[in-house]
Structures are given as C-alpha cells and as structure tokens.
Amino acid sequence: MAKELDGFKLEQRHGKARVRVGRVWRSSDQGGNRRHFLVEWKVNISLLSNCLPSYVRDDNSDIVATDTMKNTVYVKAKECQEQLSAEEFAILLGKHFTSFYPQVYTAIVKIVEKPWERVSVNGQPHEHGFKLGSEKHTAEAIVQKSGILQLTSGIEGLALLKTTQSGFEGFIRDKYTALPETRERMLATEVTASWRYSYDSVSSIPKKPLYLNERYLNVKQVLAETFFGPPKSGVYSASVQSTLFQMAKAVLSRFTDISSIQLKMPNIHFLPVNLSSKDNGEIVKFNDDVYLPTDEPHGSIEASLSRFWSKM
Structure with missing residues (x-):
C-alpha cells in the first residue's frame, strides 16, 4: 500500500x-x-x-x-x-x-x-x-x-527431449536468414511453468490431504504427455510455439480448478554435425544421428493461457 x-x-x-x-x-x-x-x-x-x-x-x-x-x-x-x-x-x-x-x-x-x-x-x-x-x-x-488468497504452483527445470517428430518451416526469410527449413529435427527444452488456482480464499482450499501435491504431479504428467504424444507414434511439433500452446491448453482442459498457466520453453538446440576437410570431403556426414548439443544461444519462447474469467 x-x-x-x-x-x-x-x-x-x-x-x-x-x-x-x-x-x-x-x-x-x-x-x-x-x-x-x-x-x-x-x-x-x-x-x-x-x-x-x-x-x-x-x-x-x-x-x-x-x-x-x-x-x-x-x-x-x-x-x-x-x-x-x-x-x-x-x-x-x-x-x-x-x-x-x-x-x-x-x-x-x-x-x-x-x-x-x-x-x-x-x-x-x-x-x-x-x-x-x-x-x-x-x-x-x-x-x-x-x-483472501492468491495461490500459484509451478515447475522449474523440467527437461524434455524427443529425437524426432519436430520441424520448423514457413518462417520469414530475409537477407539475415541462414536457418534452413526442416521437417525433421531434435526438439529439446527445459520447461518453467506456473499455474494459478481459482481458489480465492484460504477456506476454499480442498481439505483432502496432500491434494495440491497430487495436483502438481498430475499437471507435470499432462505437460510431458502432451509434449511427447502417444508412446508408439508420438505427435508432430510444427514449432515450439505450437507445442507450448497445446501443453497449456491440455492443462486448462483437464483441471477445472486452474484458471491460468504460464509456460517458458527455451528451444535448446542440438545442431547437426557435418565434418569435412580439403582431403576428405565427408569425415562425418549428418544423417539425423550426430549432433552438437548447445544451450547458448537458444530460442526463448513463452506465453500464458487463461480462462476468460481469470484474474491472471
């Protein structure tokens, strides 16, 4: 005040x-x-x-x-x-x-x-x-x-990676663009998530023991399952933005006592490795198998999703 x-x-x-x-x-x-x-x-x-x-x-x-x-x-x-x-x-x-x-x-x-x-x-x-x-x-x-209560839960450092079923195409190309388009790439991120509950008073919190611990584990599971898709077929990611939205939407659709969610998902790059020399044109030729993992610099993607009545 x-x-x-x-x-x-x-x-x-x-x-x-x-x-x-x-x-x-x-x-x-x-x-x-x-x-x-x-x-x-x-x-x-x-x-x-x-x-x-x-x-x-x-x-x-x-x-x-x-x-x-x-x-x-x-x-x-x-x-x-x-x-x-x-x-x-x-x-x-x-x-x-x-x-x-x-x-x-x-x-x-x-x-x-x-x-x-x-x-x-x-x-x-x-x-x-x-x-x-x-x-x-x-x-x-x-x-x-x-x-009166405002209650938020979250996750820090949820590392997720899939080796296929990810691409990035159709983005703006200009004189500064060097990134090739692809329908086959590694997708890795470290999710930071926070979600706001709809409970507006201390007395409205469910009395079930460890209810909020259970809710935390359930949200974490939904985030991961939406990122990966079914065990056999997976799910295609057209961008980190698209996957982030689907993850946020899945949480709000599943849990009615969550009014809003914010996700931060850096695009942690696994860069294809091609090695050659003047004497040997193909020491290592990339075939979706050898990568250079790097987290600097990385793409920074974040968004929040809320219900219309949320006070987020």
Whole structure:
C-alpha cells in the first residue's frame, strides 16, 4: 500500500529470503516398519505491513524482525505433525503472519522444493533412502488478513527431449536468414511453468490431504504427455510455439480448478554435425544421428493461457 509523504509516494515491504528447512515425517505400518518422508524447502517471506514510523521517525516498534520470520519457519515446520505440501505450508505461514501481527495486512510466501525422490533397492522402495531428482516444485501464496488468497504452483527445470517428430518451416526469410527449413529435427527444452488456482480464499482450499501435491504431479504428467504424444507414434511439433500452446491448453482442459498457466520453453538446440576437410570431403556426414548439443544461444519462447474469467 502506497503512502503519501511530503510530496513523495512510499511503497514498502520487508521479509526474509532463502530460509532453508528440511522436515522428516515418520509413519509406522502394521508390521512395525517405519517409512520416512522428506521435504527440503527454500522459503522466501515478504510482509506488507503498517510500519511507516520505522521509515520516517526511526521508530521500529511495528517491525517484525526478519530473524523472527526465519525462526517462525522452523517452529511452524515442527508443529506440522502430518505431511503437507509446499502450497499448504506457504498458506499456513501466510495465515500466521497476517493473524498474529495486527499491523501485517498481507503476507507473500514463496517456496521452492528440492526434488528428493525415494530410491528403490532390488526393486523395493527404500524406507528412508532418497536421491536428488531434477525439476523443482514451486509454490506461492499471497494471503491477506481478510482470508483472501492468491495461490500459484509451478515447475522449474523440467527437461524434455524427443529425437524426432519436430520441424520448423514457413518462417520469414530475409537477407539475415541462414536457418534452413526442416521437417525433421531434435526438439529439446527445459520447461518453467506456473499455474494459478481459482481458489480465492484460504477456506476454499480442498481439505483432502496432500491434494495440491497430487495436483502438481498430475499437471507435470499432462505437460510431458502432451509434449511427447502417444508412446508408439508420438505427435508432430510444427514449432515450439505450437507445442507450448497445446501443453497449456491440455492443462486448462483437464483441471477445472486452474484458471491460468504460464509456460517458458527455451528451444535448446542440438545442431547437426557435418565434418569435412580439403582431403576428405565427408569425415562425418549428418544423417539425423550426430549432433552438437548447445544451450547458448537458444530460442526463448513463452506465453500464458487463461480462462476468460481469470484474474491472471
């Protein structure tokens, strides 16, 4: 909220960034086995509050110390006796800061979850063994004192590649164009996705345990399946733009509680390799088999898709 001060406009917020927390939950089955569940989160907190005196009168009496915010993350993680999603933890923290401190009217909590995955040994899931995966699960909850909520989930670093069923033709050609047209190329990208849920209040979030974790996994699966197509035949991609749109459309068509989605999909190039010399005209002749992988420079493609009623 902006404040008028002596002819100036002040907008302010403060918080704590990069608070790293690991949480383990343990459950026992009827056989006495104890299975462990692990999350590692990086938490960023930003508070919008009525603390104007700290800026203009050297009066810090309304400031929530950022060290207090850090400690709160660990206390609240300890209080969570049941396993929960990054989204649920972000909402929990947002509710705490906006209800516990009268001067705080909005809390913005962003969480990035490190992708620890349970390992299997001899075909059996290990009870307490984990390995680090690739793509990261992200979440952001903007919680107001009134209970109004904006909730966003996402994926960072979802690396996808297919070795065929991709082309690029019919683009503008001018004196600067050297790229040949093709109906056969490698298609590789690293997807960054974020989607906004239609829930508009804290009380409207489904009460099913780990519902938002399940939704995250389902969205990731739909994105990948749309990119690749059926296992035997695949699906042709006329451009990264076309594939991006189909992926975004598939998510909104499948999940009615998602109101909008944004996708960033760099075109990571695998360049055909042809090698020759003056003495040997064909050391290596490209035949859709030998490539030079490179990610600099790369094409940058991004777009968002939303329903007409979305407040994206």
